[in-house]
Amino acid sequence: MTGGAGFLGSHLCEKLLAAGHDVLCVDNYFTGSKDNIAHLLSNPHFEAMRHDVTFPLYVEVDEIYNLACPASPIQYQRDPVQTTKTSVHGAINMLGLAKRTKARILQASTSEVYGDPQLHPQPEHYWGNVNPIGSRACYDEGKRCAETLFFDYWRQYQLEIRVARIFNTYGPRMHSNDGRVVSNFIVQALRNEPITIYGEGNQTRSFLYVDELVDGLIKLMAAPNDLTGPVNLGNPNEFTIRALAEKVIEMTGSKSEIEYHPLPEDDPVQRQPDIALARARLDWEPGIMLQEGLQQTIDFFRADPSIVRTTSLAQQSA
Numbered sequence: 367m368t369g370g371a372g373f374l375g376s377h378l379c380e381k382l383l384a385a386g387h388d389v390l391c392v393d394n395y396f397t398g399s400k401d402n403i404a405h406l407l408s409n410p411h412f413e414a415m416r417h418d419v420t421f422p423l424y425v426e427v428d429e430i431y432n433l434a435c436p437a438s439p440i441q442y443q444r445d446p447v448q449t450t451k452t453s454v455h456g457a458i459n460m461l462g463l464a465k466r467t468k469a470r471i472l473q474a475s476t477s478e479v480y481g482d483p484q485l486h487p488q489p490e491h492y493w494g495n496v497n498p499i500g501s502r503a504c505y506d507e508g509k510r511c512a513e514t515l516f517f518d519y520w521r522q523y524q525l526e527i528r529v530a531r532i533f534n535t536y537g538p539r540m541h542s543n544d545g546r547v548v549s550n551f552i553v554q555a556l557r558n559e560p561i562t563i564y565g566e567g568n569q570t571r572s573f574l575y576v577d578e579l580v581d582g583l584i585k586l587m588a589a590p591n592d593l594t595g596p597v598n599l600g601n602p603n604e605f606t607i608r609a610l611a612e613k614v615i616e617m618t619g620s621k622s623e624i625e626y627h628p629l630p631e632d633d634p635v636q637r638q639p640d641i642a643l644a645r646a647r648l649d650w651e652p653g654i655m656l657q658e659g660l661q662q663t664i665d666f667f668r669a670d671p672s673i674v675r676t677t678s679l680a681q682q683s684a
């Protein structure tokens with residue numbers, strides 16, 4: 367598993383270990399954290415390796431989940447050249463590893479390959495609407511090129527590939543400074559700080575709870591070889607960002623007020639997955655409602671001493 371110490375990767379490592387697999391977690395800790403995998407280190411079937419996927423990797427494996435890549439706009443724009451290298455060189459190195467070891471390989475692609483979509487909801491056959499030179503391009507085009515590489519290795523070398531297009535996923539172990547909307551809003555609400563909506567908050571996203579995403583990835587890896595993907599994995603329930611802010615304020619009982627900030631460049635207006643393919647071929651469909659998943663995520667952040675301490679200080683001064 368590359369990116370195994372990240373938010374999604376750590377949940378996937380856990381689930382694969384529980385299913386009896388040996389897991390090698392490869393990560394350079396750019397956005398991931400050893401804390402995410404600390405509880406797995408005593409498991410003899412788990413191994414953590416510090417490695418940057420932009421360099422070749424020589425290990426013996428029979429399945430590869432390629433998740434290495436910062437996923438939050440703030441994080442992937444911090445070092446955009448490295449982001450593109452991680453997606454492109456990382457894909458080449460991991461596909462090379464798959465070719466040598468004859469391993470099946472799954473790419474964690476993204477709904478960002480659809481860019482600011484002009485077709486709604488987004489089915490897998492939609493080619494997308496991506497600005498190739500904007501500030502999101504390092505991520506979007508990097509992921510698109512990685513998909514190209516996966517399909518060329520499949521056509522040219524008959525590799526067993528799987529490509530998942532993941533839509534906004536949230537849950538426990540998102541990093542509190544990660545910058546993504548769910549973690550930002552919950553942390554701000556728990557600290558009674560202003561909730562930062564970018565733009566007017568009318569843009570939409572569809573939020574998938576992490577456990578369901580992990581199930582979808584494992585099902586896709588185990589699917590028959592004709593199901594290369596791409597396969598959308600996301601929750602079709604769509605919310606405006608303002609509705610999310612209001613829900614988080616209500617569920618946390620926060621005193622936070624909403625503050626409006628400029629909308630970042632190329633921020634997609636609408637996003638909702640068409641999951642007909644995952645339903646039909648993977649028998650996969652999300653069932654966890656936003657309210658339920660948010661509660662789990664709020665509970666996780668409440669248990670974080672750094673956030674609780676700030677909360678009580680904020681409450682004292684209020």
Ligand code: NAD
Nearest residue numbers: 369371372373374394395396397398418419434435532535
């Ligand atoms: P994350 O930032 O928590 O995890 C990414 C992990 O990759 C981190 O542990 C990071 O340290 C590691 N990493 C980054 N560059 C690396 C490199 N060069 N070499 C080795 N490790 C490297 O993000 P996440 O949400 O867990 O996302 C995991 C994957 O899923 C990413 O590829 C992301 O693009 C994809 N994805 C996530 C979402 C989502 O909503 N969470 C949506 C679409 C796609």
Ligand code: UDP
Nearest residue numbers: 439545546547548550562563564569607633
């Ligand atoms: N967003 C926001 N406030 C924040 C963080 C994000 O309004 O503090 C918005 C962001 O502009 C986008 C949406 O929430 O429209 C989702 O952002 P995120 O970074 O989570 O993921 P994206 O889908 O844009 O990759």
